[in-house]
Amino acid sequence: MSALTGILATEVRKIEETAAMSREIQKQRLTHHLMPPTGWLNDPNGLCYFKGRYHVFFQYAPFDAEGGLKFWGHYSSEDLVSWRYEGVPLYPDSNYDCHGVYSGSAIVEDEKLHLFFTGNIKMDGDYDYINNGRQASTLHVESEDGVHFSAKEVAVDYRNYPEDYTQHVRDPKVWKDGADYFMALGGRKKNDQGAVLIYKSEDLKNWDYDKEITTEEPFGYMWECPDLFEIDGEQALSISPQGLEREEYRFQNIYQSGYFLLKEDKINVKEFQEWDMGFDFYAPQTFEDAKGRRILIGWMGLPDVEEEYTNPTAKDEGWQHCLTIPREITLHDGRLYQYPVEEMEALRGRCCEIDETQKNIEVWKPFELDLKLDSRKCRISVGDDLMFEADGREACLRLSEKAGAGRKQRKAVIPSGRLKELRMLVDTTAVEIYLNHGEVVSSTRYYPGKTTQVVKLEADKIQGHIYELKEMT
Numbered sequence: 434m435s436a437l438t439g440i441l442a443t444e445v446r447k448i449e450e451t452a453a454m455s456r457e458i459q460k461q462r463l464t465h466h467l468m469p470p471t472g473w474l475n476d477p478n479g480l481c482y483f484k485g486r487y488h489v490f491f492q493y494a495p496f497d498a499e500g501g502l503k504f505w506g507h508y509s510s511e512d513l514v515s516w517r518y519e520g521v522p523l524y525p526d527s528n529y530d531c532h533g534v535y536s537g538s539a540i541v542e543d544e545k546l547h548l549f550f551t552g553n554i555k556m557d558g559d560y561d562y563i564n565n566g567r568q569a570s571t572l573h574v575e576s577e578d579g580v581h582f583s584a585k586e587v588a589v590d591y592r593n594y595p596e597d598y599t600q601h602v603r604d605p606k607v608w609k610d611g612a613d614y615f616m617a618l619g620g621r622k623k624n625d626q627g628a629v630l631i632y633k634s635e636d637l638k639n640w641d642y643d644k645e646i647t648t649e650e651p652f653g654y655m656w657e658c659p660d661l662f663e664i665d666g667e668q669a670l671s672i673s674p675q676g677l678e679r680e681e682y683r684f685q686n687i688y689q690s691g692y693f694l695l696k697e698d699k700i701n702v703k704e705f706q707e708w709d710m711g712f713d714f715y716a717p718q719t720f721e722d723a724k725g726r727r728i729l730i731g732w733m734g735l736p737d738v739e740e741e742y743t744n745p746t747a748k749d750e751g752w753q754h755c756l757t758i759p760r761e762i763t764l765h766d767g768r769l770y771q772y773p774v775e776e777m778e779a780l781r782g783r784c785c786e787i788d789e790t791q792k793n794i795e796v797w798k799p800f801e802l803d804l805k806l807d808s809r810k811c812r813i814s815v816g817d818d819l820m821f822e823a824d825g826r827e828a829c830l831r832l833s834e835k836a837g838a839g840r841k842q843r844k845a846v847i848p849s850g851r852l853k854e855l856r857m858l859v860d861t862t863a864v865e866i867y868l869n870h871g872e873v874v875s876s877t878r879y880y881p882g883k884t885t886q887v888v889k890l891e892a893d894k895i896q897g898h899i900y901e902l903k904e905m906t
């Protein structure tokens with residue numbers, strides 16, 4: 434360990450220990466979403482299942498709840514509901530990453546866990562931000578136990594990108610196909626077009642540029658956090674594009690996250706499907722677990738929203754953001770559905786059955802609502818804070834001024850044209866809503882006031898359950 438790593442490790446430990454002492458009094462902390470021990474969290478990184486445990490790494494800025502220098506944090510779990518914090522595996526401590534250990538992915542090969550990630554260097558002086566204001570390389574480490582990692586090695590040097598790319602190239606996602614390994618990197622081209630670069634390797638060490646995947650028509654200036662995976666024989670490309678115009682029913686947030694189903698590397702811009710229609714979702718990543726499930730976890734937050742919204746947890750409690758709950762992905766009629774992994778049901782505690790006669794229900798906090806209904810119109814209110822409405826093909830989530838910290842509403846189209854099932858998992862300051870078993874999903878942070886937790890249900894032929902949700906351990 435270098436002297437710098439030692440200093441950073443001591444400082445992180447100190448600040449995490451101090452934060453742990455005030456946990457009891459922090460009312461906004463989450464009970465079934467992974468959040469940072471202290472400070473700031475953004476993208477999920479290095480998701481994998483390795484030697485009997487799930488590993489979730491994340492972008493972590495422990496010293497500043499508003500962001501800043503990025504490290505990786507690390508949680509692991511046997512069952513996706515009981516988590517252990519494993520500390521910081523990657524520090525910004527080398528000549529290639531001293532301004533941030535940025536996002537990346539994991540691959541398990543020959544009993545070893547390999548991590549690939551972006552080392553970020555910001556240039557001092559008279560550089561232009563887009564073209565040469567930084568140096569972004571892909572770095573590689575490996576581990577026998579999933580917790581201790583080897584020294585960093587350069588996998589793709591920042592000098593090795595095609596001529597027409599800026600230094601905004603990052604977030605490697607690595608996978609194996611046949612005998613070869615592939616890496617997708619998100620990029621910004623000099624003509625301000627977003628794209629994905631594909632690199633190829635035979636040994637996970639030496640990487641050669643293979644090809645580019647992009648659209649013919651412009652589709653945003655930068656594609657962050659790419660992910661390429663196969664699902665039921667289809668190739669899906671997930672990206673987090675920046676620079677799309679906001680519309681009434683689509684692209685309502687500052688940046689987006691969604692996917693294309695690829696046909697021979699051709700991309701039809703019109704076929705981009707957003708992963709999530711809520712206020713807070715970005716930079717998701719997927720992985721395949723030992724049961725063969727494709728699982729997605731996203732960041733329940735967004736970058737660069739400071740002018741529109743301030744997340745109260747930063748000032749009130751010194752932490753900010755969380756990850757979504759793990760969602761299993763399945764393919765139905767050309768769309769990817771997302772649904773909470775079945776393990777989440779282990780958190781269900783006391784239960785109350787719902788039928789036609791119950792319209793106002795006092796609920797536990799946090800709680801889960803699991804409903805079947807058959808009516809054109811439906812309205813569900815949680816206290817005075819949150820209201821969800823569906824009317825035929827249109828769904829809308831509204832937050833009160835206070836609960837939304839200024840944010841008001843998000844709309845969505847229900848492609849199948851009717852709401853038949855709704856599942857809502859309501860955490861202390863976060864809510865995830867799944868329509869029709871994951872056809873449409875909406876994730877949002879919200880900050881309820883003191884109104885009693887009464888859920889009001891307005892719909893025909895409604896039945897189902899409300900559960901108390903126990904805290905993840």
Ligand code: FRU
Nearest residue numbers: 476492503535536603657716
């Ligand atoms: C996405 C992102 C990535 C980058 C990371 C830095 O939110 O901007 O592109 O690697 O965050 O924290």
